[in-house]
Amino acid sequence: MPQVYFDHASTTPISSVALESFIEQTKLVGNPSSLHSYGRLARKKVEESRETLANLIGCHSSEIIFTSSGTEANNLAIKGIFWHRLREDPRRKLILISSFEHHAVLDPALWLGESEQAEIVMIGVNKDGYIDLDQMESVIKDRHEEIALISVMHSNNEVGTIQPIKEIAKLAEVYQIPLHSDAVQSLGKVQLSFKDLALFAMTVSAHKVGGPVGVAALVLKKGVDITPLLHGGGQERDIRSGTINAAGIASFVSATGSAMRDMESNYQKVFALRAKLISTIQGQVSDVRLNSPLEGEILPGIANIEFPSTESDSMLLLFDAEGIACSTGSACSAGVQEASHVLIAMGRSEAQARSSLRFSLGISNSESEIEYLEACIKRVIDRARAAYRG
Numbered sequence: 001m002p003q004v005y006f007d008h009a010s011t012t013p014i015s016s017v018a019l020e021s022f023i024e025q026t027k028l029v030g031n032p033s034s035l036h037s038y039g040r041l042a043r044k045k046v047e048e049s050r051e052t053l054a055n056l057i058g059c060h061s062s063e064i065i066f067t068s069s070g071t072e073a074n075n076l077a078i079k080g081i082f083w084h085r086l087r088e089d090p091r092r093k094l095i096l097i098s099s100f101e102h103h104a105v106l107d108p109a110l111w112l113g114e115s116e117q118a119e120i121v122m123i124g125v126n127k128d129g130y131i132d133l134d135q136m137e138s139v140i141k142d143r144h145e146e147i148a149l150i151s152v153m154h155s156n157n158e159v160g161t162i163q164p165i166k167e168i169a170k171l172a173e174v175y176q177i178p179l180h181s182d183a184v185q186s187l188g189k190v191q192l193s194f195k196d197l198a199l200f201a202m203t204v205s206a207h208k209v210g211g212p213v214g215v216a217a218l219v220l221k222k223g224v225d226i227t228p229l230l231h232g233g234g235q236e237r238d239i240r241s242g243t244i245n246a247a248g249i250a251s252f253v254s255a256t257g258s259a260m261r262d263m264e265s266n267y268q269k270v271f272a273l274r275a276k277l278i279s280t281i282q283g284q285v286s287d288v289r290l291n292s293p294l295e296g297e298i299l300p301g302i303a304n305i306e307f308p309s310t311e312s313d314s315m316l317l318l319f320d321a322e323g324i325a326c327s328t329g330s331a332c333s334a335g336v337q338e339a340s341h342v343l344i345a346m347g348r349s350e351a352q353a354r355s356s357l358r359f360s361l362g363i364s365n366s367e368s369e370i371e372y373l374e375a376c377i378k379r380v381i382d383r384a385r386a387a388y389r390g
């Protein structure tokens with residue numbers, strides 16, 4: 001049976017250049033913070049990688065703080081900026097986020113709400129998956145003195161829509177409010193420049209771009225201070241203590257370089273596959289509804305599709321039994337499938353959200369894999385419908 005991986009937004013295979021860099025660097029001993037020659041050699045590699053990454057994503061090398069995950073970088077941004085801004089001015093208790101952030105932004109914000117008396121305002125998104133700029137503007141105008149920070153994702157991981165970050169940055173700039181953006185899904189797939197977006201902070205993560213799991217970065221504007229989450233050896237501008245992951249960083253940067261060099265052609269290829277996947281599914285199952293826009297400001301590879309009268313978790317398992325991996329996009333808590341907060345934010349009903357699947361494609365996919373899906377999808381959906389209890 002063919003094995004087909006349509007879950008690249010969850011994690012994507014490590015690229016060959018990234019694997020080579022990882023192996024080469026991991027063979028070397030030496031803590032980048034040690035003063036002896038082993039340490040200095042490891043440090044040299046880290047600093048060269050930092051410089052390369054800075055050039056790739058349009059920031060200064062001193063603005064990159066390496067972390068262990070995108071989740072950590074988001075937590076550092078949300079909590080670190082909140083605590084620092086509140087200390088500067090006790091009125092700043094308000095955090096503005098979009099209503100369909102990844103849990104790695106949503107949950108630290110909600111935690112600050114529960115534990116630190118932050119007020120969280122969630123800006124709505126429309127049915128196509130784009131943030132409501134008018135609502136954002138009016139909250140900023142009315143309450144700018146109370147806003148600690150704004151965080152809006154660069155692109156959404158479940159439906160693939162790219163948000164108007166430049167426009168939000170212009171609104172934030174008027175009152176000098178720090179703007180963070182979770183760009184985990186965008187790195188290596190679409191244009192991404194920290195400087196051009198005029199951001200205060202930005203999150204990127206290696207394993208979504210062909211690097212290893214366990215390394216990521218928070219890009220943080222030069223000269224600004226935030227409150228660290230981890231205290232210890234004072235690495236990474238004293239903002240993120242912990243021994244620097246030299247092999248992970250070298251590999252992360254090799255993967256990013258390779259993805260960005262081939263970005264245009266990869267976009268075309270993956271976008272064409274996505275179009276074929278969508279038309280194939282529409283051809284086989286007549287009543288499907290698209291949750292992702294067909295074109296426009298979107299990532300090349302994410303297609304979120306509703307299959308009415310099904311449960312997404314049973315569909316996922318039925319596809320898995322055919323060798324096809326995809327995702328429900330939402331967490332399963334205590335064995336009960338939760339409706340995706342992203343689709344609910346986009347105005348879908350609970351039932352619609354619970355009958356949707358995310359297919360996320362990458363450069364390793366091929367047309368023949370979509371043809372394989374074409375051959376089994378009717379069987380999968382018929383079975384899922386037979387099992388549907390409504």
Ligand SMILES: Cc1ncc(COP(=O)(O)O)c(C=O)c1O
Pocket residue numbers: 009010068069070071072074102104153155156157182184185205206207216
């Ligand atoms: C938009 C977004 N932000 C953050 C994360 C978390 O990144 P990591 O897996 O590196 O912790 C993910 C991963 O799914 C994501 O898609």
